Amino acid sequence: SQQGEEDPQALSIQEGENATMNCSYKTSINNLQWYRQNSGRGLVHLILIRSNEREKHSGRLRVTLDTSKKSSSLLITASRAADTASYFCATDAWGNNRLAFGKGNQVVVIP
């Protein structure tokens, strides 16, 4: 089965800096979605990128998708303290809607 997997890193950055995190998966996908989870809260949907798209922007977020390498990256520009959270990528495959999640990346933005 497919699986989204983030690079197992915890990022600690200064406010105003950019944060980049990566996600790789193993099988062909239909879509890839990024989610944010603040401590003890639910998952907040950030962005969805389809398998025929290469890059997508939403506010301070930029997501890229490289299907040849089976990988995606999430860039947060001009980070803020409120961006401190865990970030997850999740993929779905042809024929079903179930999401396969990675373990998540912890990002800490220091004011």
Next chain:
Amino acid sequence: EAGVTQFPSHSVIEKGQTVTLRCDPISGHDNLYWYRRVMGKEIKFLLHFVKESKQDESGMPNNRFLAERTGGTYSTLKVQPAELEDSGVYFCASSQGWVIAGTSGLRLSYEQYFGPGTRLTVT
């Protein structure tokens, strides 16, 4: 517009007891999903409803778990009897569904919106 809501937010029960979790999806979303995250592991898919029908229940761990969605609105997930390894956070999500895009044949899924989760602790 209200988001996905879940009840309760936290439940503590003893091994062998029964617990029922509830999820109210976003109004108008035919698709409803259950996921869970047990300690130290990634979030795992449990099942998917389309309206009141179970579309995919491949992630249900065993027959102690029963999900229903009568009338195609809210859903319940019952665990009976609960075991220690059932402890974790149970998430519900909903989405509008998907369409086939023109000549490309690309299946356009809609975003899945998650609720805040129910933290289940089995002691």
